[in-house]
Amino acid sequence: xxxxxxxxxxxxxxxxxxxxxxxxxxxxxxxxxxxxxxxxxxxxxxxxxxxxxxxxxxxxxxxxxxxxxxxxxxxxxxxxxxxxxxxxxxxxxxxxxxxxxxxxxxxxxxxxxxxxxxxxxxxxxxxxxxxxxxxxxxxxxxxxxxxxxxxxxxxxxxxxxxxxxxxxxxxxxxxxxxxxxxxxxxxxxxxxxxxxxxxxxxxxxxxxxxxxxxxxxxxxxxxxxxxxxxxxxxxxxxxxxxxxxxxxxxxxxxxxxxxxxxxxxxxxxxxxxxxxxxxxxxxxxxxxxxxxxxxxxxxxxxxxxxxxxxxxxxxxxxxxxxxxxxxxxxxxxxxxxxxxxxxxxxxxxxxxxxxxxxxxxxxxxxxxxxxxxxxxxxxxxxxxxxxxxxxxxxxxxxxxxxxxxxxxxxxxxxxxxxxxxxxxxxxxxxxxxxxxxxxxxxxxxxxxxxxxxxxxxxxxxxxxxxxxx
Amino acid sequence: xxxxxxxxxxxxxxxxxxxxxxxxxxxxxxxxxxxxxxxxxxxxxxxxxxxxxxxxxxxxxxxxxxxxxxxxxxxxxxxxxxxxxxxxxxxxxxxxxxxxxxxxxxxxxxxxxxxxxxxxxxxxxxxxxxxxxxxxxxxxxxxxxxxxxxxxxxxxxxxxxxxxxxxxxxxxxxxxxxxxxxxxxxxxxxxxxxxxxxxxxxxxxxxxxxxxxxxxxxxxxxxxxxxxxxxxxxxxxxxxxxxxxxxxxxxxxxxxxxxxxxxxxxxxxxxxxxxxxxxxxxxxxxxxxxxxxxxxxxxxxxxxxxxxxxxxxxxxxxxxxxxxxxxxxxxxxxxxxxxxxxxxxxxxxxxxxxxxxxxxxxxxxxxxxxxxxxxxxxxxxxxxxxxxxxxxxxxxxxxxxxxxxxxxxxxxxxxxxxxxxxxxxxxxxxxxxxxxxxxxxxxxxxxxxxxxxxxxxxxxxxxxxxxxx
Numbered sequence: 001x002x003x004x005x006x007x008x009x010x011x012x013x014x015x016x017x018x019x020x021x022x023x024x025x026x027x028x029x030x031x032x033x034x035x036x037x038x039x040x041x042x043x044x045x046x047x048x049x050x051x052x053x054x055x056x057x058x059x060x061x062x063x064x065x066x067x068x069x070x071x072x073x074x075x076x077x078x079x080x081x082x083x084x085x086x087x088x089x090x091x092x093x094x095x096x097x098x099x100x101x102x103x104x105x106x107x108x109x110x111x112x113x114x115x116x117x118x119x120x121x122x123x124x125x126x127x128x129x130x131x132x133x134x135x136x137x138x139x140x141x142x143x144x145x146x147x148x149x150x151x152x153x154x155x156x157x158x159x160x161x162x163x164x165x166x167x168x169x170x171x172x173x174x175x176x177x178x179x180x181x182x183x184x185x186x187x188x189x190x191x192x193x194x195x196x197x198x199x200x201x202x203x204x205x206x207x208x209x210x211x212x213x214x215x216x217x218x219x220x221x222x223x224x225x226x227x228x229x230x231x232x233x234x235x236x237x238x239x240x241x242x243x244x245x246x247x248x249x250x251x252x253x254x255x256x257x258x259x260x261x262x263x264x265x266x267x268x269x270x271x272x273x274x275x276x277x278x279x280x281x282x283x284x285x286x287x288x289x290x291x292x293x294x295x296x297x298x299x300x301x302x303x304x305x306x307x308x309x310x311x312x313x314x315x316x317x318x319x320x321x322x323x324x325x326x327x328x329x330x331x332x333x334x335x336x337x338x339x340x341x342x343x344x345x346x347x348x349x350x351x352x353x354x355x356x357x358x359x360x361x362x363x364x365x366x367x368x369x370x371x372x373x374x375x376x377x378x379x380x381x382x383x384x385x386x387x388x389x390x391x392x393x394x395x396x397x398x399x400x401x402x403x404x405x406x407x408x409x410x411x412x413x414x415x416x417x418x419x420x421x422x423x424x425x426x427x428x429x430x431x432x433x434x435x436x437x438x439x440x441x442x443x444x445x446x447x448x449x450x451x452x453x454x455x456x457x458x459x460x461x462x463x464x465x466x467x468x469x
Numbered sequence: 470x471x472x473x474x475x476x477x478x479x480x481x482x483x484x485x486x487x488x489x490x491x492x493x494x495x496x497x498x499x500x501x502x503x504x505x506x507x508x509x510x511x512x513x514x515x516x517x518x519x520x521x522x523x524x525x526x527x528x529x530x531x532x533x534x535x536x537x538x539x540x541x542x543x544x545x546x547x548x549x550x551x552x553x554x555x556x557x558x559x560x561x562x563x564x565x566x567x568x569x570x571x572x573x574x575x576x577x578x579x580x581x582x583x584x585x586x587x588x589x590x591x592x593x594x595x596x597x598x599x600x601x602x603x604x605x606x607x608x609x610x611x612x613x614x615x616x617x618x619x620x621x622x623x624x625x626x627x628x629x630x631x632x633x634x635x636x637x638x639x640x641x642x643x644x645x646x647x648x649x650x651x652x653x654x655x656x657x658x659x660x661x662x663x664x665x666x667x668x669x670x671x672x673x674x675x676x677x678x679x680x681x682x683x684x685x686x687x688x689x690x691x692x693x694x695x696x697x698x699x700x701x702x703x704x705x706x707x708x709x710x711x712x713x714x715x716x717x718x719x720x721x722x723x724x725x726x727x728x729x730x731x732x733x734x735x736x737x738x739x740x741x742x743x744x745x746x747x748x749x750x751x752x753x754x755x756x757x758x759x760x761x762x763x764x765x766x767x768x769x770x771x772x773x774x775x776x777x778x779x780x781x782x783x784x785x786x787x788x789x790x791x792x793x794x795x796x797x798x799x800x801x802x803x804x805x806x807x808x809x810x811x812x813x814x815x816x817x818x819x820x821x822x823x824x825x826x827x828x829x830x831x832x833x834x835x836x837x838x839x840x841x842x843x844x845x846x847x848x849x850x851x852x853x854x855x856x857x858x859x860x861x862x863x864x865x866x867x868x869x870x871x872x873x874x875x876x877x878x879x880x881x882x883x884x885x886x887x888x889x890x891x892x893x894x895x896x897x898x899x900x901x902x903x904x905x906x907x908x909x910x911x912x913x914x915x916x917x918x919x920x921x922x923x924x925x926x927x928x929x930x931x932x933x934x935x936x937x938x
Contacts, residue, residue, distance in 0.1 A: 222720035
């Protein structure tokens with residue numbers, strides 16, 4: 001894989017791409033490219049050669065064919081919401097922005113699916129289906145700007161994954177474009193499909209390695225009619241974790257269950273400069289439980305059952321939010337952890353392991369020990385019920401001990417998670433940042449198979465080079 | 470791909486396999502092989518050379534390596550419950566029975582998964598997890614003898630797939646063995662996993678083409694506490710289909726919804742020789758709706774809502790079964806359709822399309838027209854809510870018009886289903902019987918990719934040759 005090595009070759013390729021997309025959508029001005037050289041991944045920035053904004057899958061097919069012939073790296077880009085560098089043009093070449101493929105094509109209420117172009121914003125899709133009484137439950141935190149195609153490419157999760165799973169569960173069909181320009185649908189718009197190897201799910205989570213996802217078909221659910229949010233605090237992290245296990249073993253299925261560890265709590269309280277319930281120093285953890293149901297009776301029953309269970313593990317008050325403003329207030333701390341970490345000239349690095357629920361307490365305690373020994377601040381919080389915790393290492397910018405030290409700490413934490421049954425990423429993907437850690441999790445056989453599968457789809461290796469494998 | 474061409478070569482291979490599995494588990498006597506040359510697929514039978522019954526994945530690895538070196542076809546076999554010939558040794562060689570890998574290894578109640586060897590019988594796994602208050606919702610009709618590994622290989626569905634999806638949704642990790650003898654786990658025992666290409670789901674539904682699945686890890690659900698079954702009849706098939714659509718649009722999620730068309734009803738009534746409610750000639754369809762819930766209140770609400778909706782589409786009585794014997798009686802007709810079709814020197818062929826719900830009425834009417842024109846009897850029934858209908862063409866043995874005529878009718882029905890958004894198989898897989906119809910559903914690009922992916926896993930083409938692709 002090479003980038004565009006000479007000016008003459010660059011001009012030639014630009015000319016060809018312009019015949020496909022039109023001059024206004026083949027962009028090379030340094031200033032215009034700037035925003036597309038970075039995404040939500042730390043402060044990383046990679047300059048590159050050409051930005052293309054094709055109108056549809058046909059144009060994408062033609063421009064991929066050109067790049068394939070000239071062996072030019074192509075980095076597909078959705079909303080740029082990724083945090084592992086999946087959309088960064090690390091080997092220069094072409095960034096293919098899907099922002100013009102932004103139409104919701106069909107919402108089928110009888111067959112209960114939605115067909116959308118890959119560049120539709122998640123939030124818009126959610127709202128459009130909710131207007132029809134339907135529900136797409138996997139909207140990541142970045143829903144206000146993430147694209148549905150990117151969600152599929154990353155197998156994105158959401159706060160609600162503990163009840164509803166990740167994006168993979170909802171994808172029934174994808175329109176994809178291969179580097180050789182072939183355009184086809186991988187599946188069908190039906191609920192069950194036992195025909196051939198599952199190419200649909202091979203594209204889910206493929207992070208742009210195989211081709212470009214141009215249209216998605218998601219199965220939908222009926223919209224839950226009512227929901228409630230509960231918040232309580234614990235003097236002891238172990239008790240918070242035990243409470244979560246008790247809720248799971250009760251047979252209830254909360255829509256969300258978020259744990260906020262002590263340092264995340266303290267950091268965010270300081271950032272918000274406002275008093276919130278249950279944020280005294282003695283409080284070692286918050287637990288937020290969201291319940292939803294098809295009717296008020298069921299919701300009341302579940303709320304009461306959860307309250308009783310929580311009461312066995314904490315003496316603190318249990319706050320219940322039913323109205324939107326009440327819920328907003330209870331979410332306030334959780335929603336602002338990211339802002340707190342980004343403030344005041346701080347640097348942070350996000351670890352997105354998914355581990356077994358039974359290991360959560362030992363994981364958090366172990367990570368805190370590692371970080372204490374290594375002189376790194378750490379804030380743990382996240383989707384506790386499905387074991388997908390976000391572990392944020394953070395520093396004041398001035399005191400960042402350097403990438404090597406960071407990598408060593410990360411390595412130790414990943415080893416600890418993996419040797420206890422965990423994986424490197426629950427929902428953020430591997431992208432550019434986590435690539436070097438894949439051999440910690442996967443045996444050589446798996447990595448070889450993944451590489452060879454990529455080669456089947458992308459023999460010239462132009463698709464998102466430098467990522468995942 | 471060749472079979473074992475000479476006696477000397479055969480003896481040599483037998484000797485090698487015996488050093489791996491022991492003499493008692495390498496079987497060549499014609500009588501002992503007989504039962505393994507057929508499965509539940511019509512009356513097909515294929516003789517073959519060697520039956521092996523390895524003890525574990527290590528033995529499987531060693532014997533696959535031998536077969537790979539000698540380029541001997543290997544047909545993996547679970548419970549032999551398949552109906553599309555996936556386990557038939559159509560190119561002779563070795564049948565690898567997984568019947569000795571029959572242990573449930575762990576049921577983890579906190580992390581809510583079960584680890585089982587591939588040869589565990591589905592029903593045994595279901596009962597073992599239910600004893601712990603958990604639920605594995607994808608037990609196919611053949612649950613009494615199908616193996617869990619086979620369910621994964623076929624991406625099996627169940628009566629409950631309209632609410633709970635198919636096997637794919639529950640598989641989080643697989644231990645697999647490649648033809649080169651490599652043994653590894655494809656995933657991890659966690660709820661969310663966004664790491665690398667999804668090899669786990671590539672093995673789900675792979676029908677033995679890629680390697681042997683030796684251990685499975687299924688995520689589990691809390692067990693629903695209560696359920697009820699409703700049965701009613703309709704004078705008009707169109708009204709039955711409208712009723713199903715109304716139930717879906719109500720936002721309720723029945724656990725099962727089975728439609729029985731007029732001829733299936735008449736055939737089974739005659740077979741059972743007993744009087745059942747709503748089987749008068751004027752009744753054109755039965756609808757069975759099973760509801761389940763976490764508590765009685767919710768169940769009562771759903772039952773009432775469904776009864777009201779049904780009442781808008783039929784004047785017939787709505788039977789409600791709550792106790793086991795009541796439910797058994799309501800299921801009686803549905804459970805005996807297969808027996809009725811197999812009786813009295815009849816031949817039948819099973820079509821397993823999955824189509825959009827909105828197309829069900831037009832599909833059944835269209836198929837009835839095709840069959841009438843072609844002089845073939847047809848019985849339609851099945852999982853109507855998820856569009857996975859079983860369409861049984863049947864004949865008295867003496868009057869079977871021959872395979873060519875059958876294939877022509879099948880071709881026309883598949884064309885009709887596919888051109889309206891359907892797929893060839895919702896839950897039975899492609900196997901040996903449906904292979905020739907794959908090009909009707911898939912574009913050349915998809916078929917080429919599937920073949921090349923198979924070659925990545927199985928370069929010598931020894932794994933289940935003659936199937937799917």
